[in-house]
Amino acid sequence: MSKEHATREENYAQWYNDIVIKADLAENSAVRGCMVIKPYGFAIWEKMQAALDKMFKDTGHVNAYFPMFIPKSFLSKEAAHVEGFAKECAVITHYRLKNDPQGNGVVVDPEARLEEELIVRPTSETIIWNTYKGWIQSYRDLPILVNQWANVVRWEMRTRLFLRTAEFLWQEGHTAHASKEEAEEEARRMLDVYTDFAENYMAMPVLRGVKTENERFAGAEDTYCIEAMMQDGKALQAGTSHFLGQNFARAFDVKFTSREGRQELVWATSWGVSTRLMGALVMTHSDDKGLVIPPKLAPFQVVIVPIYKSEAEFEAVCTSGKKIKSALENVGIRVKLDDRDTHKPGYKFAEHEFRGVPLRIAIGPRDLENGTVEVARRDTLEKFSFQQTDLATKLQHLLDQIQENLFTKALQFRETHTFKADTLEEFTRILDEQGGFVYAHWDGTVETEQKIKEMTKATIRCIPLNNPMEQGNCILTGKPSSQRVVFARAY
């Protein structure tokens, strides 16, 4: 690990990149646009997965798995959907290689062309609705509440670790319902689940809302979203939940016999969050000293660093460290005893700090004499000397405080970077000078939204749920508007 890394002030994009790479979360791979998620980064993702998976199960969902290849013809069945994804699909045309007659390794065997080309899934609505057709005959077969954890591919031109990669990991829920109301309720319920996860696990406050037509998922009637604010004032869409209406049922002819004996089209939802959340996590809490991970998602919540000179001291300090470790583990705290003899304490301090471990315990000969430990908080960088008695309780309490403090700090940041603008000049000035969310009136048209985007690079992140009605005039056209919508520059 290098000592040098950028600060947020110097170069925000570089700062982000340095943290991802130097905290060992991920690195670029030999495949353009694709990343390697390293063990430490993956451990955080696994924590996210575990929490989300439980929440999905608790709301009645089950996991399943669908193929990563989709027949080309499926993708074109829903017009808006193709339109949305066509430009970034990877296509499989052949199924065999052969030795190059010229001796240059292997080449694609031209004899082995697929009759129907396959698309590497950019999302799975089509293959899933094709499958659901076979699963659904009667209202008794509904609802279907399925989630899958999978990889998807969207061939992006410009990529950034976690935020936008050609391949990424995510979960996608796909549900089928007998009524519109039930499907709408499902879409909202999952938005609640995402909100709960973002705020209570990631300690990341989110704005909940509906997307405008412009930003809506291709094939959806309504797209709900949670929007977070990063430390550079830009918005990041952290999760989406779609009410798909009967669009996919119609495209794939999925009907059911209702209680009344009528043939009706099935109602659908889909919802997902991706490894992009890792990027959100980094940009919400981390500081110029590196990554900061909220305790609930930290692979290790506490790291114990032994301080010693002699072999005998090493033994004594480690014995004590092991005792503390098991005492903490008994109350459910995840602990790592860093007893590597190949690195110095100072190095370990810096390393764990950069990797965002919430609490560090240092224990040395002096502590053994006094029955104390030194405890350092990653979020505030405070240090305390604690008596070892009741240490587990004290640390548990500290971890709770850290979790809460991170959320509060992030919320305060968002609040101090949220503005109202009533004129285009004011709007532009706010975006240029401080960034953040800007509540402004908009005439409700796609054209106006696009014009504002061209002029200011800001998009409508969402129309907040439970948005207060307020008469006003569109900042661009001056036409009447009944509510403010949230604009921001976004990732």
Add this chain to the structure above:
RNA sequence: CGGGAUGUGGCUCAGCCCGGUUAGAGUGCUCGUCUGGGGGGCGAGAGGUCGCGGGUUCAAAUCCCGCCAUCCCGACCA
């Protein structure tokens, strides 16, 4: 796909304009030693087809031509 740049030990880069010792530095790595409460000191050592191909020249990392790759800025996107 437009505009700009860069390819030199694992990593970050200097050297290139103005061709000429054995191609350097920092960091990382290995060994030894003194060390150890915030990224250690000293000593020794390993590690390079200078992106690839061609050309000019007595001589090319350096000049010329072609190719490839990567990065940054724009349009698209979770």
